[in-house]
Amino acid sequence: MPVAPLYERIDRVETVEIGKAYRGIIVQTRGLSRREGYFAARLRLLNDGKPGEDGMIELEFLARPPSAATPPPGPDAVATFPLTAAQYLRAEQLDGAKGLRVVARDNALTQAF
Template sequence: MRAKAIAMLSLVALSACSGGSSNPFGSLGSIGSLNPFGGRDEAPARSSDGMPVAPADGSVLVERLETVRPEPALRGVIIRASGIASTQGYFGARLAPVNGGLPDEAGVVTYEFRVLPPETVEPTGTDTQRRLIVATFVPDADLAEVRGFRVVARTNSVDLRR
C-alpha cells in the first residue's frame, strides 16, 4: 500500500513538469535549439486557380493567421496555429490537410485553417473575441520526406521550414 502511494505521488509530481519551458502549455517549441523547424516566412495566400474550392461541410478559410509554430512532441511534432475570424461566432476550427496530407514536389505539407461560419450575423468584436486556436499532430513516420509545412488562411499563409 505504501509503495503504491509513493508511486502515485511520484507520477503526479512528474506530470507537473514542463520540461523547463516558460510556455504555459509545457512545450519545448519555444526553445530555438530544440525547435525542429528553423524559419518562419509569411506570404500572401496562394491557390492554383485563384478560386478556393468550397468543401462539402460548408467550412471557409479563417480570415488571417496570427501565429503558426511547431512544437516537438513524443514521436512527432504538433503544428499549432491561431487565426482571427472576420466576425465573432465562427466555430469548428481545424487544420485540413491539402493533398491528403502528402508533401508536394518541394516537400511541403499544406494545411488549410478552416472554420464553420455562424448561422446568424454576428458583431465584429475585438481580435481577442475572434481568435481561434487549432493544432494537429504529425507523427515521425510522416516527417521523413517533409521539408516544411504551410498553413493557409484567406488573406495570408505561413511557411515553416526544417
C-alpha cells in the same frame, strides 16, 4: 433560409508553431476572423498530407462559421476575432518534408522544420 457551409477557411493565419511530440510533432496555429461567431477551429491536411514539390506539407486553417442569421462583415472589416487550432502529425507523415505551410483565406505562413 441559406445554410452555412460546414467548415470554411478563416481569414488570416497569424502564427505557426511546431513542437516535438512522441513519435511526431504538434502544429499549433493562431489566426483571425473578420466575423464574430466562428467556432470548432481545426487544421486539415491538403494533398493527402504529402509534401508538395517545394517540400512543404500544407494544412488548411478551417472553422465552423456562425449561423447564416449573423450579419456578414462590411467591406472595411478587419480580422480581429481570434481562433486557435492544433494538429498532431506522425513522424512517418514528415518523411521527405522540409516544413509546413498553413493556408487561410487571405494569407499563408510557412514554417521550416
